[in-house]
Structure formats: structure tokens, C-alpha cells
Amino acid sequence: LAEQRLTDAIRGQYELFGFAPIETPAVERLSILNAKGGIQRQIFAVRRPAEDDSEQASLGLHFDLTVPLARYVAQHADCLTFPFRRYQIQKVWRGERAQRGRFREFYQCDVDIVGSGSLDLVHDAEIPAVINATFQSINIPNFEVRISNRKILTGLLAGCAVEPTRLAPALRVIDKSGRDGAAATCAQLREDGFPDRLVDAVAELLGSTTLDDARAVLRSHGAAADGVDELDVVMDGAGRLGMPAERLRADFSIARGLDYYTGTVYETFITGHEAWGSVCSGGRYDDLASYFSHRKFPGVGVSVGLTRLLDLLVQGEYLHVDGESPARVIVTMADRGRFLRDYLALARTLREAGIPTEAYLEDRALRDQIAYASAKGIRVAVIAGASELDNDTVTIRDLKHHIQEIVTGDSMVPYIRQLLAS
Amino acid sequence: LAEQRLTDAIRGQYELFGFAPIETPAVERLSILNAKGGIQRQIFAVRRPAEDDSEQASLGLHFDLTVPLARYVAQHADCLTFPFRRYQIQKVWRGERAQRGRFREFYQCDVDIVGSGSLDLVHDAEIPAVINATFQSINIPNFEVRISNRKILTGLLAGCAVEPTRLAPALRVIDKSGRDGAAATCAQLREDGFPDRLVDAVAELLGSTTLDDARAVLRSHGAAADGVDELDVVMDGAGRLGMPAERLRADFSIARGLDYYTGTVYETFITGHEAWGSVCSGGRYDDLASYFSHRKFPGVGVSVGLTRLLDLLVQGEYLHVDGESPARVIVTMADRGRFLRDYLALARTLREAGIPTEAYLEDRALRDQIAYASAKGIRVAVIAGASELDNDTVTIRDLKHHIQEIVTGDSMVPYIRQLLAS
Numbered sequence: 001l002a003e004q005r006l007t008d009a010i011r012g013q014y015e016l017f018g019f020a021p022i023e024t025p026a027v028e029r030l031s032i033l034n035a036k037g038g039i040q041r042q043i044f045a046v047r048r049p050a051e052d053d054s055e056q057a058s059l060g061l062h063f064d065l066t067v068p069l070a071r072y073v074a075q076h077a078d079c080l081t082f083p084f085r086r087y088q089i090q091k092v093w094r095g096e097r098a099q100r101g102r103f104r105e106f107y108q109c110d111v112d113i114v115g116s117g118s119l120d121l122v123h124d125a126e127i128p129a130v131i132n133a134t135f136q137s138i139n140i141p142n143f144e145v146r147i148s149n150r151k152i153l154t155g156l157l158a159g160c161a162v163e164p165t166r167l168a169p170a171l172r173v174i175d176k177s178g179r180d181g182a183a184a185t186c187a188q189l190r191e192d193g194f195p196d197r198l199v200d201a202v203a204e205l206l207g208s209t210t211l212d213d214a215r216a217v218l219r220s221h222g223a224a225a226d227g228v229d230e231l232d233v234v235m236d237g238a239g240r241l242g243m244p245a246e247r248l249r250a251d252f253s254i255a256r257g258l259d260y261y262t263g264t265v266y267e268t269f270i271t272g273h274e275a276w277g278s279v280c281s282g283g284r285y286d287d288l289a290s291y292f293s294h295r296k297f298p299g300v301g302v303s304v305g306l307t308r309l310l311d312l313l314v315q316g317e318y319l320h321v322d323g324e325s326p327a328r329v330i331v332t333m334a335d336r337g338r339f340l341r342d343y344l345a346l347a348r349t350l351r352e353a354g355i356p357t358e359a360y361l362e363d364r365a366l367r368d369q370i371a372y373a374s375a376k377g378i379r380v381a382v383i384a385g386a387s388e389l390d391n392d393t394v395t396i397r398d399l400k401h402h403i404q405e406i407v408t409g410d411s412m413v414p415y416i417r418q419l420l421a422s
Numbered sequence: 423l424a425e426q427r428l429t430d431a432i433r434g435q436y437e438l439f440g441f442a443p444i445e446t447p448a449v450e451r452l453s454i455l456n457a458k459g460g461i462q463r464q465i466f467a468v469r470r471p472a473e474d475d476s477e478q479a480s481l482g483l484h485f486d487l488t489v490p491l492a493r494y495v496a497q498h499a500d501c502l503t504f505p506f507r508r509y510q511i512q513k514v515w516r517g518e519r520a521q522r523g524r525f526r527e528f529y530q531c532d533v534d535i536v537g538s539g540s541l542d543l544v545h546d547a548e549i550p551a552v553i554n555a556t557f558q559s560i561n562i563p564n565f566e567v568r569i570s571n572r573k574i575l576t577g578l579l580a581g582c583a584v585e586p587t588r589l590a591p592a593l594r595v596i597d598k599s600g601r602d603g604a605a606a607t608c609a610q611l612r613e614d615g616f617p618d619r620l621v622d623a624v625a626e627l628l629g630s631t632t633l634d635d636a637r638a639v640l641r642s643h644g645a646a647a648d649g650v651d652e653l654d655v656v657m658d659g660a661g662r663l664g665m666p667a668e669r670l671r672a673d674f675s676i677a678r679g680l681d682y683y684t685g686t687v688y689e690t691f692i693t694g695h696e697a698w699g700s701v702c703s704g705g706r707y708d709d710l711a712s713y714f715s716h717r718k719f720p721g722v723g724v725s726v727g728l729t730r731l732l733d734l735l736v737q738g739e740y741l742h743v744d745g746e747s748p749a750r751v752i753v754t755m756a757d758r759g760r761f762l763r764d765y766l767a768l769a770r771t772l773r774e775a776g777i778p779t780e781a782y783l784e785d786r787a788l789r790d791q792i793a794y795a796s797a798k799g800i801r802v803a804v805i806a807g808a809s810e811l812d813n814d815t816v817t818i819r820d821l822k823h824h825i826q827e828i829v830t831g832d833s834m835v836p837y838i839r840q841l842l843a844s
Contacts, residue, residue: 004443016773018749018780021426025527026448026513046483047467049517061468081746081797083784091448095471105447115784122762122783133773240766242774324503327440340544344662351438351555352664358440361544362505362537375503
């Protein structure tokens with residue numbers, strides 16, 4: 001019930017921004033899933049019934065929603081309207097060691113905007129606004145989207161004459177500075193044999209608190225500042241789209257995956273729970289479907305790990321699971337032998353008024369029926385015996401506040417509506 | 423988008439009746455999936471990454487939601503409140519030959535009420551009421567729930583002294599009479615060597631149009647009429663719960679699966695499309711989890727094959743897919759160079775008013791932007807150049823009726839709301 005409510009809220013916000021839902025099969029060809037390399041070792045293979053051994057490895061369960069999106073866009077490009085704005089909320093499977101916060105079967109909620117040939121930078125501004133609206137809608141009290149642009153770090157490293165083969169190791173160390181701190185990062189870079197010139201430049205960049213500071217650092221090391229200029233456009237646009245300035249922070253240490261993102265990168269942290277790690281990450285990529293198509297599809301997007309987020313929200317007591325039933329009302333049966341038909345008609349009336357209602361249909365004592373409703377977290381009980389039904393009335397009991405009142409049949413629905421709204 | 427709306431409507435009705443959502447993993451142990459026999463040959467096996475061959479066959483994808491429910495109830499019986507009312511909307515996988523109306527990966531929408539030890543017959547009355555509310559909510563103009571009770575046919579066969587081993591073949595023939603007609607059914611029974619006494623009894627039963635007729639047939643053949651009595655209680659209760667009499671018909675030919683259902687059985691046909699077959703079927707079972715538990719869990723439930731229903735509704739043109747975007751409004755950019763920030767702010771205002779809105783963020787001519795919105799089925803365009811923005815106005819164009827009007831900034835939201843509601 002809690003997960004369903006969380007999913008609905010996320011979906012509602014994605015649709016508010018005009019993203020359309022798509023769904024792709026859970027089972028894809030292994031050749032598709034393996035195309036990008038990376039996490040093959042985590043793929044669950046699927047074997048068709050009565051299939052001979054030679055074909056065993058031909059299918060697998062998808063491990064993310066990006067590879068299926070790439071396959072989908074390449075396959076259906078001729079029918080899609082670009083920029084293609086889609087969201088996708090589906091289970092994915094990964095053969096990881098299951099542990100707290102890591103699952104083998106879990107939900108991801110992805111939004112992406114994919115262009116054909118090109119995609120304007122302003123699209124990157126929508127993503128933080130979507131995250132903000134989404135996290136607000138699920139009542140997370142405080143959170144921060146940290147944003148950077150891959151070109152800033154790669155530009156700085158190039159400006160400091162780091163060899164191309166050493167780029168990835170350097171980025172990997174710098175990416176950890178959000179967790180380990182700038183001092184530890186610089187010490188590690190030095191230990192790994194990077195020149196002082198680079199270590200100093202990184203220290204200056206990580207110490208920058210404004211975009212202008214970062215621009216100055218880049219220029220002083222002979223690097224172009226176009227990554228900062230892009231970040232400027234994106235942060236300004238995000239603000240215009242409703243992202244509060246205090247929830248969006250430039251963080252020049254963010255690098256993320258090494259061979260995938262090419263521009264803007266995002267991570268999202270829940271304030272006070274930064275150790276949980278980023279709960280919503282993504283970025284800009286130059287070419288989504290290069291393995292499946294000769295056409296170029298640049299895009300930008302972000303993914304919420306829903307199952308993990310749900311787990312964290314429940315652990316952190318941000319999410320209260322209110323009962324185990326969507327029913328708000330139970331129609332009890334005080335004298336089932338005589339009035340069963342009346343009770344069923346009462347349940348019908350409440351449902352037709354849009355109030356989720358359960359009729360208690362076992363033959364039990366009234367106190368057992370009330371105990372059952374309380375155990376399930378149902379708020380209101382309708383109780384009626386001969387004295388009520390002969391006078392066209394019912395007793396309405398508020399199971400939360402332990403008060404009850406006799407109302408006429410006609411006022412049952414409005415009375416209960418008011419009670420539930422209070 | 424269409425499937426999402428269909429799923430939401432079904433879910434809404436299930437919750438209105440107080441069913442709580444559960445979700446079980448797609449991947450179960452093969453020993454669980456195989457416990458009930460039946461369709462092993464259709465199970466997709468799942469292999470863990472880096473698993474050695476000896477373990478290959480230990481996991482599989484679930485092929486229905488009933489076996490996982492049985493496992494779930496047996497496993498969590500101590501934490502559940504009985505009667506346990508759950509709905510479950512998930513994908514299932516079957517290794518069938520894919521063809522029209524048959525898929526290898528598809529959605530099922532199940533509701534079940536499961537008791538511990540016993541479950542009152544009145545619960546069986548809720549199921550047709552749930553089907554009725556659900557099918558009405560998805561705008562199916564006319565449909566019929568056909569209902570029977572397994573005890574009627576098995577009682578009649580026993581009364582006619584059919585040997586236990588011949589019960590299943592006889593039921594299988596009779597179950598087809600809804601499609602083939604009573605005459606063909608009787609001819610087939612005769613051809614299969616069943617005695618005249620039985621063939622005559624079946625002909626009489628299938629010719630019965632009322633419960634009293636059926637009672638008389640059973641009694642005249644020495645069979646108990648308790649199946650008819652149960653059906654009577656269930657049909658009366660369903661009526662009280664809102665099921666219109668003209669949509670619920672006793673059909674004594676319904677037998678359904680042979681070793682599973684023990685009482686009430688349901689099938690649902692869309693009027694004029696009976697050849698599609700039943701789109702929602704189920705029934706009462708005496709013991710859900712006999713393979714997993716020594717406790718007895720009787721239940722009653724029904725399953726909608728969502729993917730197939732969606733396919734049929736689209737084919738039958740009952741379901742119109744209205745555009746490919748949830749966005750109702752597009753904010754166009756007539757002078758992006760000067761007013762980008764204003765356009766983004768307009769999009770924000772509309773979203774904050776709860777109106778799904780896309781901002782067009784590519785740098786294109788206005789007519790391309792309008793063409794894009796029309797292609798996606800977006801209803802309203804917001805257009806603003808210097809002449810509008812300098813006077814705090816915007817032009818609102820109705821892309822469906824090709825009319826437009828200039829309104830003030832403050833009246834943009836109410837004007838668009840009214841347009842969308844019209």
C-alpha cells in the first residue's frame with residue numbers, strides 16, 4: 001500500500017511535466033543487454049521452456065531501464081515524436097549480493113528526454129525541477145540536488161595535461177570527495193602519482209563555492225570554462241521552473257559513471273541522511289543508442305531507485321504506513337440472520353459514493369468484527385441492528401477516537417465523509 | 423498511456439471494495455511454481471549469474487498470481503488478518519506460442535478473499551459486484567457475468583452414477599456447451615459413450631432457465647440441490663451489492679478448470695464479442711495452499727487478463743487512445759532569445775496548478791512547435807511574444823478547435839482549466 005502510494009505520487013509528477021509512460025518487456029535478448037558492457041555478470045538469464053541447451057543463453061531480465069530505452073528508441077524512431085519524453089516505472093533484476101539497500105529485484109522510476117540529432121541544453125534544467133516536484137510530493141522534508149557538468153572536470157584534467165588513459169582513475173578518486181572530503185581526495189591523488197599541478201587545481205576547484213570561482217580556476221589552468229557556462233544555464237533554468245535555490249547546489253566533485261555521461265550530472269541526497277548515498281541520479285549523454293542505431297540520439301535523464309528509497313523512507317520514519325487496507329469504512333453485521341441484505345445494500349451505497357468500504361461477511365460476534373477492522377486500520381464502522389434499521393438509521397463509530405453517533409440513512413454518507421476528512 | 427489508465431480504473435474499483443495491494447517477486451523457486459502441476463512446460467526458468475549448471479533449474483518466472491498468493495498466505499499466515507482481501511496486478515510469463523490474444527509476458531489483475539479454516543459463502547457474492555463495478559469503470563458498454571456452482575454438475579453426474587474417473591472427461595465436454603450449444607454437447611457425450619440417462623439429464627439441466635428448473639432436474643435425477651441453493655444465495659447477495667440482474671446469468675454449463683474450483687464459478691463475456699471468450703474468470707476453492715501448509719485456506723477470487731483485455735478493447739474500438747502524451751498544454755517559445763525565462767515560469771505556473779504541461783525547449787519555428795504538440799495530441803498551446811509579455815498577457819490556442827484568445831496572465835490558469843473541461 002505504501003509503495004503504491006509512493007509510485008502514484010512519482011508518476012503524477014512525471015506526468016505533470018508531460019512525460020509519457022512506456023513499458024518494455026522484462027525479458028530482452030542477451031545480445032541487447034550485453035551491448036553496452038558493464039554489468040553482464042549481474043544479468044539473470046532466462047531459458048525458454050523446453051528449449052535445448054544451445055539456446056539457453058539467448059534471453060535475460062533487464063538490469064536497468066536505460067538499455068531497454070535505447071533499444072526502444074532505435075527500433076521505433078520512425079514512429080516517435082522527438083524530443084521524446086518518456087517515463088518508465090518497472091522492476092529490474094540484478095544478481096547482486098542482497099543486503100540493506102541492495103535488492104535483486106527492485107523498481108526503478110526513470111525519466112528521460114531524448115532528441116533526434118540534437119537536444120537543447122535547456123532540457124537539462126527540467127530534470128532538477130522534476131526531482132524537486134517529485135520529492136516534495138512524497139513529503140521528504142529536505143533534500144539537495146547536487147549538480148555539475150562532466151566537462152568541468154575533464155576540461156581541468158586536460159588543461160593539466162593528464163594523459164587520456166589516466167583520466168578515468170583521476171575521476172574515480174575525485175568522485176569520492178563528496179564522501180571523503182577534499183583533503184583526503186588530494187592526498188589520494190598525490191599518492192596515485194598525479195602531478196602537484198593537478199592536485200592543486202583540483203583542490204582549488206573543490207574549494208570553489210560559486211560558478212565564477214570555478215570559471216577562474218579553469219581559466220587559470222588553461223582550461224575552457226564551457227562546462228561552467230552550461231551549468232549556469234541549467235541552474236538558472238531550473239530556478240525558473242520552480243527549483244528553490246537552496247535545494248540545488250553546484251558540486252564540482254560529481255563525476256558519476258565514466259563512459260556514459262558527457263555533460264550535466266545530478267545526484268540527490270536527503271538532508272541528514274547523506275550516508276544513504278544518492279537516491280536519484282542521472283545526467284546528460286551524447287548518444288543513447290549508438291549500439292543499436294547509426295542515428296544519434298542525445299538525451300538527459302534521471303532514475304529514482306524506488307525500492308531502495310521506500311526502504312530508506314520507512315527506516316528513517318519519513319513514511320508512515322497507515323493500516324493494511326485501503327478500506328476506510330467497515331459495514332458490520334449485528335444481526336446477520338435478519339438483515340444481511342440491508343448490510344450489503346449499505347456497503348453498496350458507500351462504495352457508490354466513492355468511499356472504500358469493506359462489508360464484514362463472516363458470521364462472528366460484533367466485537368470480533370470491530371477488532372478485525374481495528375487490526376486492519378479501518379477508521380469507521382457502520383453498526384445497525386433492528387432498532388436502527390427499523391427507524392432508517394445507522395450507528396457510525398469512529399474507531400480512532402472511540403466515539404459513536406446515530407445518524408439517519410440519508411446522512412450516513414455525508415457524515416462519514418466529514419469524519420474521514422477530519 | 424491507455425494501459426495505465428485501464429490499470430488505474432481497475433485498481434480504483436478493487437480498492438473501493440477494500441482489497442489491499444500486495445506484490446510478490448516475479449522470480450520464485452521452481453519447486454513452488456511446480457507444486458500444483460499443470461503448466462510446468464510453460465515456465466520460463468531463470469538462471470542466476472555465474473551459477474553452475476547443477477543449480478540452473480532452481481528459479482523461474484511466475485506464470486500466474488494464484489500460486490504466489492498460496493505461497494505468500496502459507497508463509498505469512500501468522501501476520502495476516504483473515505479474511506485476507508488482496509488484489510495483485512503484476513506481469514506473468516508463459517512460454518506459449520504468441521498469437522492474437524495470447525502473450526508470453528502479460529498482466530493479470532487478481533482479487534481474492536482468503537479465509538483461515540472457513541470462508542462464508544456470502545463472500546462469493548462480492549466477486550460479481552467487483553467485476554460489475556470494474557467493467558463499468560472502464561466503459562465497457564455491455565457485458566454479462568455467467569455464474570454457476572461446480573456442485574451442480576458434479577452432483578448431477580454423481581446422481582447419474584458416472585464413475586469418478588469419467589467425471590473429468592464429461593465436465594470437459596459440458597464446459598464447451600456455451601460455445602458449441604447443448605445439442606452438440608449431448609451428441610458428443612453420447613459419442614463418448616456416456617449413458618442416455620446422463621445425456622438426458624445434462625440436456626434438461628442446460629435447458630433450465632431458472633434456479634427452480636435446475637433444482638427440479640437435480641432432484642428428479644436423485645442429486646442434491648445444494649449447489650443451486652448456494653448459487654441462489656450468491657446471486658441474491660450480488661444484486662444487493664449493486665450487480666444489475668440483467669448482467670448476471672446462471673449458466674449451468676460452466677465447469678472451468680477441473681481440479682481446482684469446488685463451488686461458485688464465474689466467467690465474463692463482452693456482449694457482441696462472446697467469441698473473444700471469457701475476459702474475467704474465477705471461482706471458489708476449498709483449499710488454496712494445501713501444497714505449502716497444513717492449515718486450510720479456502721478462498722474465492724477472479725482474474726482479469728489485462729493485456730488481452732486491452733488488446734480486445736483497442737481492436738473492438740471500445741478504447742480510444744487519446745494522444746501520446748499526458749501533457750494537456752504546451753508552452754511554446756515565440757522569442758526564445760529574449761523570453762526563455764518567462765516561458766519557463768509560465769510552465770511552472772501551469773504545473774503548480776496541477777495542469778500537465780510541457781515546455782517546448784528546442785529552438786524551432788513556432789509552426790514546428792505547434793505541429794509537434796498536435797502530433798502528440800496536446801490540446802492547448804500557450805503562445806507569447808513581446809506584444810503579449812510586455813502587457814502581461816498570453817495567447818491561448820485551442821489546437822482541437824483552432825480558435826485562440828488573448829488572456830491576462832492571472833486568468834491563464836482558469837481559462838485553460840475551463841477549456842480542458844469543455
